[in-house]
Amino acid sequence: MQMVGERLGILDQFQGVDELRVEPDGSLEILERVEGGKHQVSVCAGPPALLGWATGHLPEPRNNPQVGMANMRGILPALQRAKAAAVGGGGVRFVEVSLPRQQRETRIVKDLSPEQIAREILAWISGD
Amino acid sequence: MDDTLLLVHTEADGSLAKIAREALGAARSLGGSLTIGLVGGDAQAAAGSLGGCGAARFLGASGEMFRQPRYATDAAAAEALCRASGAQLILAPATSRWARVLPGVALRLGGRVDTHATRVFPSEGAPAIARWYYRQRMEAVLLRPQRPWIVLLEAGCHPAWTGAPASAALENVPVDLPEGAIRTTVNGLRAPQAEEQTIRPEADLLFVAGAGWTKKQSDGATHADDAERLILEFLRRTQASLGGSKSLVDLSGEGQAVLRCMTHLNQVGQTGATPRHPKGLSTCCHGEEPHVVGWRFIGERRAVNLDPNCGWARGKADVLYIADAFEVLRRINALLGEKTQATRA
Structure with missing residues (x-):
């Protein structure tokens, strides 16, 4: 999006936007997500501006397994048959692709009281 | 190079x-x-x-x-x-x-x-x-x-x-800015509508709360207020960062008891954040991949859960404590309180 904005000569760009309000004078108040779950509040004099929208005040959509199943049946086979097209992003060379190690050896603790567990967790948190 | x-x-x-x-x-x-x-x-x-x-x-x-x-x-x-x-x-x-x-x-x-x-x-x-x-x-x-x-x-x-x-x-280094290029004024930061700051990217510990905190407990009743109090006290005392499972975040849309300190910005997992912290403690979290992706970049992981087969814990955590998270967190908070008093004395 930033590159598209650059091509269009737009120097007022905002990413991770959760809220946009047009003020009476035509300026734009924009809330962008930044670190720590906070929002940066900016006021832009007005268009043109480029805004990469996040999810607003809404969370991510609820899980919907039906959509996933429909994708598996319809979209993925079509993608597998599709011919590769050059899109100008050439040059990258993937040296290695790997799946992360999924399993950890989990020590299961069943016989400790809440007090004992609390002390053990506290010692672990404190690095004792 | x-x-x-x-x-x-x-x-x-x-x-x-x-x-x-x-x-x-x-x-x-x-x-x-x-x-x-x-x-x-x-x-x-x-x-x-x-x-x-x-x-x-x-x-x-x-x-x-x-x-x-x-x-x-x-x-x-x-x-x-x-x-x-x-x-x-x-x-x-x-x-x-x-x-x-x-x-x-x-x-x-x-x-x-x-x-x-x-x-x-x-x-x-x-x-x-x-x-x-x-x-x-x-x-x-x-x-x-x-x-x-x-x-x-x-x-x-x-x-x-x-x-x-x-x-x-x-x-x-001289910076060349075209005339009239500054059309945006930054007016500061705004915290989310939660009682206090709970997302701390630089914290040593990520505390993940799952939907189990809002479900009926052994007495047959829900205790979301207690849960929130316990969790916030723990966060205050340890300065940990708070993450939430997707199921817990979703509950707010279902009219169920929810934790007010939890917003969708706290969500970790496939459709949420994948934060990086040296340690992580998950409590009352349920579900398998993809939600456990929220754990991917946590160094040492421990979990407290009543279900020994929980997907967040078995094979994903280093240690799984089979216990009531309410009781465990209550005790941890008490111990932390004693430690603070001892330090002051």
């Missing part, structure tokens, strides 16, 4: 964030000539804090207009620093400020940019990066022949540089 420019910016208080020092640690590990490019209200003070890092040059875009994050000024500053350094590899911490502008800067420089890198290292005499794809499901190592190559490095992926401050000769 390519000459490297590390781009960092100051925080609101003029300091450098931990993620900036982590990126410096990564840049130093590459070998080759290193230049530091600083952007901020007072770049000289920040340069001094990195003075002992062994960089060959310190370049700065300093002044009032660079104090706050804003696309027009940050992009112009970054572009000027990149051009002045002549570096082929440009590393930057993946802060929201740099993530906003550096792809645009790459276009201005005729270079390439990669975001969300988790490692950068020498390979075949050139820099290579690793990054995750498909929502943190697979990791790829890649090389690019194009230069300049801008790489945004994620937090928590490299030990931070911890050297001592020393004097640094900062070269101020």
Whole structure:
């Protein structure tokens, strides 16, 4: 999006936007997500501006397994048959692709009281 | 090895964030000539804090207009620093400020940019990066022949540089800003509508709360208020960061008892954040992949759950305590309180 904005000569760009309000004078108040779950509040004099929208005040959509199943049946086979097209992003060379190690050896603790567990967790948190 | 420019910016208080020092640690590990490019209200003070890092040059875009994050000024500053350094590899911490502008800067420089890198290292005499794809499901190592190559490095992926401050000769780089380019004013930060700040990216511990906290307990009733009190007290005492499972975040849309301190910004997992912390403690979390992706970048993991077969715990955590999280957290808070009193005495 930033590159598209650059091509269009737009120097007022905002990413991770959760809220946009047009003020009476035509300026734009924009809330962008930044670190720590906070929002940066900016006021832009007005268009043109480029805004990469996040999810607003809404969370991510609820899980919907039906959509996933429909994708598996319809979209993925079509993608597998599709011919590769050059899109100008050439040059990258993937040296290695790997799946992360999924399993950890989990020590299961069943016989400790809440007090004992609390002390053990506290010692672990404190690095004792 | 390519000459490297590390781009960092100051925080609101003029300091450098931990993620900036982590990126410096990564840049130093590459070998080759290193230049530091600083952007901020007072770049000289920040340069001094990195003075002992062994960089060959310190370049700065300093002044009032660079104090706050804003696309027009940050992009112009970054572009000027990149051009002045002549570096082929440009590393930057993946802060929201740099993530906003550096792809645009790459276009201005005729270079390439990669975001969300988790490692950068020498390979075949050139820099290579690793990054995750498909929502943190697979990791790829890649090389690019194009230069300049801008790489945004994620937090928590490299030990931070911890050297001592020393004097640094900062070269101020003139920044060319077209007339009327500053049309945006930054009016500060706004915290989410929660009782207190619960997301702490630099915390040593991630505390993940699952939907179990809001379900009926052994007495047949829900105790969401108690849960919230316990969790907030724990966060206050430990300064941990709070994450939530998707199922817990979803509950707010179903009219069920919810934790008011939890917003969708706390959500970790496939459709939420994948934060990086040295330790993680999950409580009352249920579900299998993809939600457990929220655990992917947590170093040491422990879980408290009444279900020994919970997907967040078995095979994913180092230790699983089969216990009532309410009781355990109550005891932890009490012990922490005693510890605080003992320290004061």
